[in-house]
Amino acid sequence: MKPQFILIIGESESGKSLLAKHLSEKYNIPIIESYTTRPRRHPKETGHTFVSLEEYQNTPKSEIIAETCFGEQYYYATKDQVKDTNIYIVDEKGYLMLRDKYTTLSLRVSRIVTKESSRRKRDNFVLPYDTFSCVVFNNGTKDEFFERADEIVGKYYE
16 A cells, blocks of 8 residues: 555644644644754654754665755655655655655645635745635634544545
8 A cells, every 4th residue: 555645734823733633633633843953942742753964964865755854954855754654744855755756645735725824925835725625714713623624635535
């Protein structure tokens, strides 16, 4: 069986981590935590594996399945993190790398849109909505957000 991915793409603070955690708990799907060279925002921060620039540079490129760079900070995931089914928060560049480089993967790509999206800088978001398997709008309550996500994503994993 091909490894399956639920890829979650969205603006900063759009609910990506919240959605990933909800889907992981509800459907028992592991979340791939990106490695990153950026510093922790606070001492108890989770959601990433924090590494040095040297550790990133010493990771063989053949082992990296997706990567991106914001400013001078790198984010990436490696082949050894992949399970049969995975949730991975990624940007459009990382999604395109996965799609183009690893054609043996089964990808379901969710784009999260918030009511603030139209006010945010969209340089990192250029793909049209019809590129994605589903678009989940997070412009109401948390329960409404989860209901919309479950209606769309849940049909694949129940």
